Amino acid sequence: MSRAVEESNRRLLRARDAMDRSYAQALDVPSLAKIAHVSEAHFIRTFRATFGETPHRYLQRRRVERAMFLLRETERSVTDICLDVGFASLGTFTRTFREIVGESPTSYRSQGQARDVPTCFSMMWTRPSSFGEARGQTGS
């Protein structure tokens, strides 16, 4: 474990934190790579090597986690929620949601309850897994 790897980890974590913080914004690879102080190609490659998934997939999971909550706990329309969490297209949102969660946004709706824990834990532990997708689906 070299100092260079530690510094790379820390810079990439800074970019990942930016995704958690600004998930609803139109984040792109150039702006995230800039936060990590690396080239775009290097950013995608090293992010995946460090965190086990691409930055695109990480951001999708953050957005889907927020969408899952809004679907569960509010009466807002699927389209409204799709746009609110950062997806630009309902088709992409529905396809991504199904791929990650294993069912459509509509069928997921009205399941589960909010838990009385600090929000950071709610965010981390209610996020759908990307490592052996839900319902046994594969791919990233």
Place this chain on the structure above:
Amino acid sequence: MIKNITHSSVYVLDQDDALDFYVQKLGLEVKTDADLGFMRWLTVNVPGDPEREILLEKPGPPAMDEAAAGQVRDLLTKGALGLGFILQTDDCQKTYEELKAKGVEFTQEPVERFYGTDCALRDPFGNHIRVSQPAANPTSPDPVEFVKS
């Protein structure tokens, strides 16, 4: 009967850098800084609360071999070691602004929750620390509160 928590620990990569951050920026104070020969015992506490110390520990031999220390450093810098601790303040927004002006890296701005107002930051090494202002009258979880996160 167990009565209290007196010490907790976070791993740091460099104890001098840790002192700079936790004391000069966060405003904690040094409780003990002693060279024990086999390690530097370095603890800090919140001003006015000396009975609760945070050990700023550097992973490495002889407590763990270099390979294990490398794994710890890897996890630390990836932000994968979980929550370090939660600090309490009377005014979360004010604390946030003061610390941000000092260059502290925040991962979440202050947000009101059913349990109070809190924000989140990282230390220079990747530890996750929260600053919380308890609500005067905590309520049950309100779904609307979660929407903001």
